[in-house]
Amino acid sequence: xxxxxxxxxxxxxxxxxxxxxxxxLKEILSRPIPKVPTLRGKLIAxxxxxxxxxxxxxxxxxxxxxSADTLTFTAKGTSIEKGESLLDTVKNLEALGTNLFVxxxxxxxxxxxxxxxxxxxxxxxxxxxxxxxxxxxxxxMTVKEKLGTLSDLKxxxxxxxxxxxxxxxxxxxxxxxxxxxxxxxxxxxxxxxxEEEYFRLKPHSFKVCYNLKTALENADIVIALRIQKERHGKxxxxxxxxxxxxxxxxxxxxxxIKEGALLMHPGPINWGVELDPxxxxxxxxxxxxxxxxxxxxxxxxxxxxxxxx
Amino acid sequence: xxxxxxxxxxxxxxxxxxIVGDLLIEEGRIVGWERNIEIxxxxxxxxxxxxxxxxxxxxxxxxxxxxxxxxxxxxxSGTLAALxxxxxxxxxxPNTKPPNDTPEVTNYIIKxxxxxxxxxxxxxxxxxxxxxxxxxxEFGRLKRSGAVALSDDGRWVQNSELMKRALHYAKxxxxxxxxxxxxxxxxxxxxxxxxxxxxxxxxxxxxxMAEVIxxxxxxxxxxxxxxxxxLAHISSKEVLPFLRWAKEEGIPFxxxxxxxxxxxxxxxxxxxxxxxxxxxxxxxxxxxxxIKQALKxxxxxxxxxxxxxxxxLEKKVEFEWAxxxxxxxxxxxxxxxxxxxxxxxxxxxxxEYLILNPSKILKIEPPSFKSNVLAEVILVSPYEKYxxxxxxxxxxxxxxPFLNQELQGRVKKVILKDKIYDL
Ligand SMILES: [Zn+2]
Ligand SMILES: [Zn+2]
Numbered sequence: 034x035x036x037x038x039x040x041x042x043x044x045x046x047x048x049x050x051x052x053x054x055x056x057x058l059k060e061i062l063s064r065p066i067p068k069v070p071t072l073r074g075k076l077i078a079x080x081x082x083x084x085x086x087x088x089x090x091x092x093x094x095x096x097x098x099x100s101a102d103t104l105t106f107t108a109k110g111t112s113i114e115k116g117e118s119l120l121d122t123v124k125n126l127e128a129l130g131t132n133l134f135v136x137x138x139x140x141x142x143x144x145x146x147x148x149x150x151x152x153x154x155x156x157x158x159x160x161x162x163x164x165x166x167x168x169x170x171x172x173x174m175t176v177k178e179k180l181g182t183l184s185d186l187k188x189x190x191x192x193x194x195x196x197x198x199x200x201x202x203x204x205x206x207x208x209x210x211x212x213x214x215x216x217x218x219x220x221x222x223x224x225x226x227x228e229e230e231y232f233r234l235k236p237h238s239f240k241v242c243y244n245l246k247t248a249l250e251n252a253d254i255v256i257a258l259r260i261q262k263e264r265h266g267k268x269x270x271x272x273x274x275x276x277x278x279x280x281x282x283x284x285x286x287x288x289x290i291k292e293g294a295l296l297m298h299p300g301p302i303n304w305g306v307e308l309d310p311x312x313x314x315x316x317x318x319x320x321x322x323x324x325x326x327x328x329x330x331x332x333x334x335x336x337x338x339x340x341x342x
Numbered sequence: 343x344x345x346x347x348x349x350x351x352x353x354x355x356x357x358x359x360x361i362v363g364d365l366l367i368e369e370g371r372i373v374g375w376e377r378n379i380e381i382x383x384x385x386x387x388x389x390x391x392x393x394x395x396x397x398x399x400x401x402x403x404x405x406x407x408x409x410x411x412x413x414x415x416x417x418x419s420g421t422l423a424a425l426x427x428x429x430x431x432x433x434x435x436p437n438t439k440p441p442n443d444t445p446e447v448t449n450y451i452i453k454x455x456x457x458x459x460x461x462x463x464x465x466x467x468x469x470x471x472x473x474x475x476x477x478x479x480e481f482g483r484l485k486r487s488g489a490v491a492l493s494d495d496g497r498w499v500q501n502s503e504l505m506k507r508a509l510h511y512a513k514x515x516x517x518x519x520x521x522x523x524x525x526x527x528x529x530x531x532x533x534x535x536x537x538x539x540x541x542x543x544x545x546x547x548x549x550x551m552a553e554v555i556x557x558x559x560x561x562x563x564x565x566x567x568x569x570x571x572x573l574a575h576i577s578s579k580e581v582l583p584f585l586r587w588a589k590e591e592g593i594p595f596x597x598x599x600x601x602x603x604x605x606x607x608x609x610x611x612x613x614x615x616x617x618x619x620x621x622x623x624x625x626x627x628x629x630x631x632x633i634k635q636a637l638k639x640x641x642x643x644x645x646x647x648x649x650x651x652x653x654x655l656e657k658k659v660e661f662e663w664a665x666x667x668x669x670x671x672x673x674x675x676x677x678x679x680x681x682x683x684x685x686x687x688x689x690x691x692x693x694e695y696l697i698l699n700p701s702k703i704l705k706i707e708p709p710s711f712k713s714n715v716l717a718e719v720i721l722v723s724p725y726e727k728y729x730x731x732x733x734x735x736x737x738x739x740x741x742x743p744f745l746n747q748e749l750q751g752r753v754k755k756v757i758l759k760d761k762i763y764d765l
Contacts, residue, residue, distance in 0.1 A: 041542065119660065140662040141533075141544040142614035149613075161662070163544025201544055224541060227549075231541035266531065 034337055036155045038144050039164040040205040048173065048209060055174050055326070055333035061098060062329060072101035075339055078126045079105045080136045081158070082119075082143075087300055087324065088158050088167070092135050095331035101339075104131070119143065123151055133339055136160075154338040162196045162264055168299050169202035171330040173210060175323050176254055179295055184211030189248040189290070191280060192258030192307055193222045196265065199299040200258055201232075207254075208234040215240045217248035218258075218280055221269060245280060249289040256297045257282050257307045273306050283309040295319050344368045345757060346381055350390030350721065354397055355694040356710040365395055367717045370759035374713045386762070390721055393754065396693055397709035398430025398461070398718035401674060402520070402598065402700040403495070403574055403646035405667065406432070406463070409450060410439025415651035415738050417451065420671070421460040423649070423736040426765055427671040428720040428753040433464040433704060435495040436473070443468035443479045445487035452488045461758065464490040464704060466520065469508050473497050478508055485515045490704050493520035495574060496621075498556050500526060502563065509567040518703055520572045523556025524622070533662060535623040539608040545662065548623045550578035557581050561588045561595055570594035572703050575648050577603045577622035579632035585641045596703050597636075598644035600670060601677035602743075604633045610743050616657045616664035617743045620650070637695070638686045644703065645695045647674040651739035669742040672735060676751035679724055683750075721755040728752060 034047055061067050077096045081089050089105070096103045104126065123134065133154045136144050141161035148155050159165040177183050188207045194200045194216045204214050214232075216223060216239075223241050224232055233239040242248040249255065260276065270276055282296070296318040304310045312318060345367040352375055353360050364379040365372070406420040415423075424432050434451065436442030442451065448465050455463035467489035471477045475497060484492075492512060498521065499505040505521075512519050529552045534540050536547035557573055561584065564571045576585075576599045588595055602620060607627050610618035618624055636642040650667025657664050678696060681687045687695070701708035709718035727750045732740050756763040 120658075138660075140660045142661045145614045146660055161544055162546075198544060225536065225547075227537045228541035228547075231538045 036144070036148050037166055037334055037338065038148060038155065038157050040166045040169050040202045040209070043166070045209050048170065048206070051170055051330065051333050051337065052174055052177060054336065055330040056178070058332045059326070059329040062325065067098050068100060069098065070100045071336065072096070072099040072339055075101040075132045076130050077101050077103050077133050077135060077335070078131045079103055080123070080134060081105070081107045082136070082138045083108060083159070085137055085159070088137065091324070091327040092158065092331050094328050095335055098328070099332055099335060101335065120147070120150055123147055127151060127153060133335065156334060156338065159198055161198065162201070162261070163198055164202050165198040166202050167327070167331055167334060168199050169206035170334070171323060171327040172203055172256070172297060173206055174326045174330050175297065175319055176295060178322070178326065179319055180253065183207070186212040186253040187251055188212055188214045188254045188256065189252040190214060190216045190256045190258065191245065191248065191282060192218045193260045194218055194224060194258070195222045196261035197258050203256060204232050204239065205234065208238045213238045213240070215242055215248040215252070217242040217245050219270065219276070246289055249286055252290045252294055254295045254297060255282065255290055258299070259301065259303055259307060277306050281307055281309060282312060284311050287315065293317055297323060299323070343760060344381070344383070344385040345388065345762065346379060346385045347388045347390050347395055347719070347721070350393050350395035352395050352711060353689050353693045354711040355690055355698040356397070356708050357712065358690065359711065360690045365711060365719065367719065367757060370717050372711055372713055372715050372717055375711050388721070388755070392723065394689065394722045394724055396428070396720050396722060397697050397711060398720055398756070398758070399428050399675065399696045400431045400700040400704070400709065401429045401647050401649070401671065402433045402644060402704060403600070404432045404434050404649045404671065405437065405651065406434040407651055408438065408454065409447065413738070414653050414656070417454045417463060418458045418460070419736065419738045420649070420651070421455065421463060423669070423671040425460045425756055425763060426736050426753060427673070428675050428722060428756065429461065429671055430709060430718045430720070430756070430758060431462045431464060433466055433490060435493060436466050436468045437496045441468050441473050442466070442489070443471050443473070445480070445483050448484055448487040448489050464706070466491045466493050468492070469494045469499055469519065470504065475499050475501055475504065478504070478511060481511055481515050481517055485517055489517070490706065491518040491520055493522065493574070495520065495522045498522055498524045498526060502559060505560070506563050506567060509563055509569045509571070513567070513569050516705065518570070518572055518705060520574050521556070521560045522574050523553050523560060525552040525555040528552040528555070533619070534611050535608045535625045537608065537626060539611055543611070543614065548621070550580045550625065553578050553622055554580045554584065558584055561593050564595050565591065565593045568594065570596065573597040575600050575603070575622060575646070576633070576642055577629065578625055579629045582632055582636050582641060585636070589641065596644060596699070597642045598646050599633050599637065599642050600646055600648045601674060602668065604630055604637065605677050605680065606743065614661040615743065616659070616661055617668060617741055617745070619661065619664050619666055620668055621666035634681065634684070634686050637681060643695060644699045645674070645678050646700065647671050651737050652741045653739050657741050667741070669735065669737055669739065671737070673730070673742065673744050673749065675722065675753060676749040679751035717757050717759055719757040720753055722751065723754050724751050726750065726752040
C-alpha cells in the first residue's frame with residue numbers, strides 16, 4: 034500500500050490487515066501514558082482545506098501517540114487564499130522534509146491529483162463528494178468489534194447519499210467485506226439509475242430504496258447521515274422539518290431493525306434532523322466508539338504507510 | 343509555376359471523384375485532373391503513389407483563443423496546427439476575450455489571419471451579446487465584416503423566444519446558426535458523463551439528457567421557423583432517435599460530431615485525467631458505437647475537431663478546476679480515418695464529411711479539384727503510423743489525451759495557392 038486514496042483501490046486483504054493492526058494498536062489508547070516511539074522523527078503534514086474538527090483531531094492524536102511530528106494547515110490563513118497553487122504548497126512542504134501528507138479538500142480527486150506529482154504517501158481525509166476511506170475503515174472496525182463479523186450483514190445508510198463521501202466509501206467497504214448495503218433518503222439525494230450499477234459490487238448486494246422501511250427492515254447496522262447542505266449550492270429540500278418527519282430516524286423505527294442492531298453516525302450530528310434526540314439513549318448507538326476507533330485506525334494507516342510493518 | 347501530382351488517389355467529394363490519376367496546378371490554381379496527364383514543359387513533379395490527394399479540410403468548429411487567451415493559442419499557432427492537420431479553412435468560435443460579438447473583433451480576426459495566419463480563417467460571431475443569452479448581436483454588421491456564421495458555443499441560448507428570434511433574423515442575412523445543445527440547468531457544476539464515472543469519481547454529472555433536451559428544442563425551433571440549425575458536437579446515443587425523427591419530418595438541420603466522441607469513452611477520465619475533460623463529456627461504449635452508426639447512416643454528416651487548446655495553467659490543476667476541452671486540429675484526420683479502416687465510411691464519404699458538408703453549411707464554395715479554383719490540396723499517407731509527440735504538436739498547448747499515443751494517417755504535403763509545404 035503506497036497511498037490511501039479511496040476504498041475502491043483497497044483489496045479485501047489490505048482492509049483485513051489494517052483492521053487487525055488497528056485492533057492491536059487500540060490497546061495503547063488505554064495505557065496511562067499512551068505514547069510509543071514508533072514514528073519518531075517522521076513529519077506528517079495535515080492539510081485541511083475544509084473545516085473539520087473531528088477528523089483533524091483524530092489524525093493529530095494518532096500521529097502524536099506514534100511520536101510523529103505534525104504540521105497542520107487549515108483553510109483559513111493558508112496560501113489557498115493567496116492563490117498559490119496547491120501543488121506548489123505541497124512541493125514546499127516536501128522540501129521541508131515531510132514524510133506523509135494527510136489531505137482534506139472540498140474538490141473531488143485532489144488527493145489523486147497530488148499522488149500523480151508527489152512521491153510521498155498521501156492519505157485522503159475526505160475529498161469533496163468523492164471518498165472518505167479512513168471513515169469507512171473505522172466504521173468497519175467498530176462493526177467488527179461490536180458484532181464480531183463483517184460478512185452477511187445488512188447495512189442501511191439513510192440520508193444524503195449523493196453528496197456524502199462517507200456513504201460512497203461505506204457502500205463499497207461493507208460490500209467488499211461480504212455484506213449488503215441498502216440506502217434510502219429523498220429521491221434526489223440517492224444514486225441515479227445510471228450510477229447505481231457502479232455501487233453494486235455483486236448482484237443484489239446494493240439496493241436503492243425509496244421506501245425507508247425497505248432499507249431499515251432487519252438491518253444489522255443503521256448509519257444516519259447529515260444533510261450536506263453546504264454541497265447543495267441551493268436549497269434542495271423543501272424543509273428540514275419534513276425531512277425529519279419522513280427520513281429522520283426515530284424511536285418508532287427501532288422495531289423495524291434487528292434486535293441489537295448498531296446505530297452509527299459519522300458526525301457532526303444534527304439532532305432533531307437526521308436523528309431524534311431520544312436515540313442518544315439507544316443502548317446500541319456506537320457513535321463515540323467510532324470516534325475512539327478512528328484514532329486506532331488512523332494509527333494503523335500511518336504505520337502501514339510510513340514503516341511498512 | 344506548374345505543379346503536377348502524379349499517380350495519387352484523387353478524392354474530391356464535390357464531383358464524386360475517387361480515382362487514381364494526376365492533378366495539375368498552375369499559378370496557384372487547379373487546372374484539372376486526368377487519369378494521366380503528360381506534359382512536356384518544365385513542371386514541379388510530385389510522385390504520389392500510395393498517397394491520397396484531397397482538397398483541404400474545412401473545420402467548422404475550432405477555438406483559436408485569439409484575442410484574449412494567447413498563452414493557450416493564437417491565430418498564428420492555431421493555423422499552423424491546422425496546416426499540419428490538413429485543415430486549410432478554419433471556422434473559429436467566438437468565445438474569445440472579448441467575445442466576437444462586434445464587427446471590431448471580427449475585423450481583428452480577419453486582419454490578423456491575413457497577416458499572420460497560415461490558412462484561411464472564417465470567423466463565427468456570437469448569437470447574443472457577450473454570449474449572455476439576453477440580446478441579439480448585430481447580425482447584419484457582423485456579416486458585412488466577414489462573419490460566416492453565428493454561435494454562442496460553450497453556452498446554449500437558454501431562452502427559447504430569443505433563439506427563435508435569432509433564427510428568424512439569421513434568415514435576413516443567410517447566416518448559418520450553430521447550436522451548442524446543453525440544458526445548463528441540468529449540467530451546472532457538472533464535470534463528467536453521468537454514469538459509472540460520475541459515481542466512481544464522486545464528480546457532479548453531465549447527463550446525456552441535457553444534450554437531448556437542447557437538441558429537441560432546437561429542432562422544434564428549426565421546424566417552426568423553417569430555418570436550419572447546425573447541431574454542434576453530438577456526443578450521446580440518446581439524441582439519435584430524435585435526429586432520425588427530424589429527418590423523417592423534413593426538419594431543416596445538420597449535425598456534427600468530433601473524433602473524440604467516436605474514439606474515446608469516459609474511461610479516459612479515470613484517475614481524474616484532466617486531458618480527457620471535455621464538454622460535452624466523453625460518454626460510454628454504447629455511445630461511441632451509436633455515433634459511428636449515425637455517421638454511417640448519414641444522420642450525422644459533419645466531423646469537426648472542436649479544437650480547444652488549454653495550457654498547463656488550466657489543465658495541470660485540480661480536476662474540478664480544470665478547463666474543458668482538448669486539441670483536435672492535428673488529430674482530426676488520422677482519427678477520422680479510423681472510420682474508413684473500420685468500414686463505417688468510404689474514403690469519399692469521409693471527404694464529404696470533412697470538406698463538402700461543412701462548406702455547404704457555412705455557405706462557402708468548397709475546396710475542390712474543379713478547374714480554375716484556388717489550389718487547396720493536401721497529400722496524405724493513410725497508412726503511416728507515428729507517435730504524436732509534443733514536438734509534432736504545433737499548437738501552443740499540448741492538451742490532448744492522444745499525446746504520445748500512436749496515430750495512423752499523416753498529412754505529408756500541403757499545396758496552398760502557389761506554396762508547397764513539406765510536412
Ligand atoms: Zn460547444
Ligand atoms: Zn467548442
